[in-house]
Amino acid sequence: MTAGDSGLHVEPVPRLVGHLAVPGDKSISHRAVLIGAICDGETRISGFGRSADTEATIAAVRALGVEVYEHGEETLRVFGKGMTGLSSPGRAIDCANAGTLVRLISGMLAGQAGETFELTGDASLSRRPMERVAEPLRRMGARIETTEGHLPLRIEGRGLNGIDYVLPVASAQVKSAILLAGLYADGSTTVVEPAPTRDHTERLLQAAGASVTVHPTSATVRPPARLSLGEVEVPGDFSSAAPFVVAATLVPGSELHIHGVNLNARRTGLLVILERMGASVNVYNRRPIGGEPGGDLEVHSAPLVGTTVGAKEVPLAIDELPLFALAAACARGQSVLRGAEELRAKETDRIEATVDALRAMGVRARGTDDGLVVTGVPTRIRGGRISSRGDHRLAMLGAVAGLASRDGVRIDDADAVGVSFPGFFEMLDQLRRTSAVVEDDRR
Incomplete structure (x- = not known):
């Protein structure tokens, strides 16, 4: 990754390999x-x-x-x-x-x-x-x-x-x-x-x-008459793990382990969607973490096929839907998102912003009143330049797209990630270095 006045440039990688733990939920x-x-x-x-x-x-x-x-x-x-x-x-x-x-x-x-x-x-x-x-x-x-x-x-x-x-x-x-x-x-x-x-x-x-x-x-x-919490252990944030899950799915030859993640079924709708698309994400070492279901994820790259996400799935994957759209861009066939008008009331209009970002990277995508339609091609996307519009989810989408692209992605206002995940780019850079060492050892 290279930073400058013209934004942060995230370059493609040959594969992602390693272990990581994301910050608390x-x-x-x-x-x-x-x-x-x-x-x-x-x-x-x-x-x-x-x-x-x-x-x-x-x-x-x-x-x-x-x-x-x-x-x-x-x-x-x-x-x-x-x-x-x-x-x-x-x-x-x-x-x-x-x-x-x-x-x-x-x-x-x-x-x-x-x-x-x-x-x-x-x-x-x-x-x-x-x-x-x-x-x-x-x-x-x-x-x-x-x-x-x-x-x-x-x-x-x-x-x-x-x-x-x-x-x-x-x-x-x-x-x-x-x-x-x-x-x-x-x-x-x-x-x-x-x-x-x-x-x-x-x-x-x-x-x-x-x-x-x-x-x-x-x-x-x-x-109640009173409340008393005592001890609270916060598990790893699934929304912070999701960009790495999608990156490892899209970058060929990847094998990534993410430890101590919150796996509450009301948060992990993206895993259900990705599984339907053909992703290889295995959950192991299941255990309660702070009163929430938790565990570790093992992600391998896999070819994807398009799917439809309906209104009932939207609340279970609301923060990860831009990442779903990116996964759809690299899947075979058409993917459709419906019932997601709530995305228009986030930090930005995430439907419009996601579609604009995908188009800027050479993806065929269009918005609808309550979602979007993406026509995917099972290959690395071209890459290009996007604006996060000050939205942390769009900045992370751009970073994942850069890793999985042919030419890399330049992100304007990449600092927006600090809203939810200040150390995101540092963790991404560390993973890139770890993967490069593994790549050298394989040669």
């Missing part, structure tokens, strides 16, 4: 800090996934009066203030680019009676829709105002009432916000999903002692 790291903030006593978090987004969560709870001690990169001690102990800092809380943070913390703050809070974010977060979380919280009795449906968000904490709410769009963030508000509500609060989404909030609330009942497409919470 970002989604769980957010939730552990937030829930730890309203627990009684200390919550010790190991394997914390450090990124710009999770740093924003630490800063947010500190602004609310919570003490957080950091021991190295991966260990935190959060000294909770109890369920009703959060206090307004008297200034806006900056959520930076963290969509998970702003939506989940809204549910918690809605129940802090007598306190008023304001939430802001960067330009990207400020474009994302906030009424989807404000509207159900208002049904619970919350006083919450958006700015024409966006940030800044103003919340006046007060007593809440439990509700039964059917999500119009499958969203783990909105579900989690309602369940967290339900901790403060009279009666029970139930969220019904059109399709299952990640369930890390439910798992952590159960671990903290809350009464949470989970069904395949619904979750119900009842207000």
